[in-house]
Amino acid sequence: MSATDEPITLEGPALADPPKLLQINSLTVVFDTETGPVEVLKDITLTVATGEVLCLVGESGCGKTLTALTTMGLLPHGARIVGGSVSFAEHRIDNRPENMMGAIRGREITMIFQEPVAALNPVHSVGSQIGEALGIRRGLSRRESLAETVALLRRVGVTSPEERLSSFPHELSGGIAQRVMIAMAIATEPRLIIADEPTTALDVTIQAQILELLRKLKCELGTALLLINHDLGVVAEIADRVAVMYAGRIVEEAPVRTLFALPRHPYTRALLRSRPRIDTPSQDFTPIPGTAPSLMTSTQGCAFAPRCTSVRPYCSDTVPVLEVLGPSRVACHRVGELN
């Protein structure tokens, strides 16, 4: 399949759409191993529009985080892009030299991680870390940045922010530390925030607070959000659109309501049924049998075939490509028959 066969956008003809903020086109990434290169991200096409929340879901090791890191130009050692492109605000950013990425990374695109306490610098106080971002990125003076830091902390819901300025990350609870991370992430007024499992390490009452905060900030600042998450409950609460990944590929993408009401791919359906839900009393869930393949193993045909309940012999022959089906894009050989 050549890259040009791929529809660039989800809804309607590409020409009618305004350009997306983030546009990932047929991105393929390989890891160089002793036995040669292994494709880990395969033909990823994704878009995030201004102010939109795109959730990337899937089991651990399906390539969600790698997709985010590639977007930021933070490929791990041994990985390289062999095909496709990443564009941000209509500029290619995948082929920029490292010293040019600084203009975007940490300014236009910022990141929030799963373990906030680990992601913060342990030897700098909260005030100096946020102040650093403000000083370098927005060129504020010390006094200006101090006032701005307090305002930012207040905005993300840190109580008595003046007292927090001199705290060190280890003195913070997970919830406060994540608020500090978010304050840093919005300090430069970015157009896109990439959040990798931002609430996974938190307790549920704190998770609810952080989700509320992200929603509020998205409305107030109009920032787009690329959110990586494995909890479909969280996804249902915050996403505008969802992309489901399996073994380094996008297998389904749809607006959030469509995905939950009318999941098309057998993997998406299995994923939705696989977890016990808080709002149902019976033992009404069906685990997906087997394990997700590692990114480093190459499979023939559809990677989900060995675990799929709707599998046919021909599923293992060729890799299914994403097909447009109403508002969804689905990569399954049997998608026509299954609905």
Place this chain on the structure above:
Amino acid sequence: MTQPLVEAKGLWRSYTMPRKTLFGRRTRLTAVRDVTLTIGPGETLGLVGESGSGKSTVGRLILGLEAPDVGEVLFDGQPLEMDNRRAWREERRNKQLIFQDPLGALNPRHRVLDQVAEPLEVFGAGSMASRRDKARQMLRRVGLSDSVLERFPNALSGGQRQRIVIARALILRPRFLVCDEPISALDVSMQAQVVRLLAEVRDEFGLVMLFISHDLAVVRHIAHKVAVMYLGEIVETAPVEALFSSPAHPYTQALISAVPVPDPEANRIRILLDGEPPQRLDDLKGCPFHTRCPRRQTVCAERAPEPVIIDTDRVVSCHFPTLEQVA
């Protein structure tokens, strides 16, 4: 009423915290205060609460891995004999523990089959061949193929490792199993498989279970009864359906409402709590939840609520519980 298998009466446990500064005062943190609970034959009690609420400590006290400062634990009507090493050891075969990190629970240098057979060896049961045979059967029962028998734990996936831990816990045919966050470290699809497996073996072996978890959805699907902990205290106990359909304590209500539902159309009322749990030092007065409670009154900060029985098997510790009218 039939004799409960496990009874914990008025358990207290506190720890001395390390000094904050070189000559600073040592403070004491009460991890568990006045916890009373019973688990009857065939019952699974879900113990829920957020991190630091004292759930794991309760599990350790009930197993006798730690002694309470005050209170006692009865197993089959008999008090735990913490001082009699031989009796304690003999008792241990009836009680097993599964915890969060299966890799930490397994010996990296022993082969799977040997690890699962080891408890039988410790208790001197049968010949080596029969022990290995039993272990092989148990591993099959938990869904592992014979190809893993001679392998080492680090060559296996998280789900497979947790199955090995479960097989090893069951090999002595215990009567009581404590599962402390047994699925938190596993991948999503593995979690569902392991929950299913635990429910199956529980029914098959007639196990009494204490299921400690912060995941309320999972608890709803495995427990018969649920106890909710907050800052070392049990604030509400109820049969599982009653707890989820009509929670009485404001903390239980907030906790349940905070769990996201995988349905974008769901129109649920979310109770957002203010702030975070305070550190439970000994100077906190009144109801432990009063600092975050949406229904707090003056009395809540002054006096701790007494546990009140509001229905069959339903106990709540709150000055102003929500009482559902029975239609």
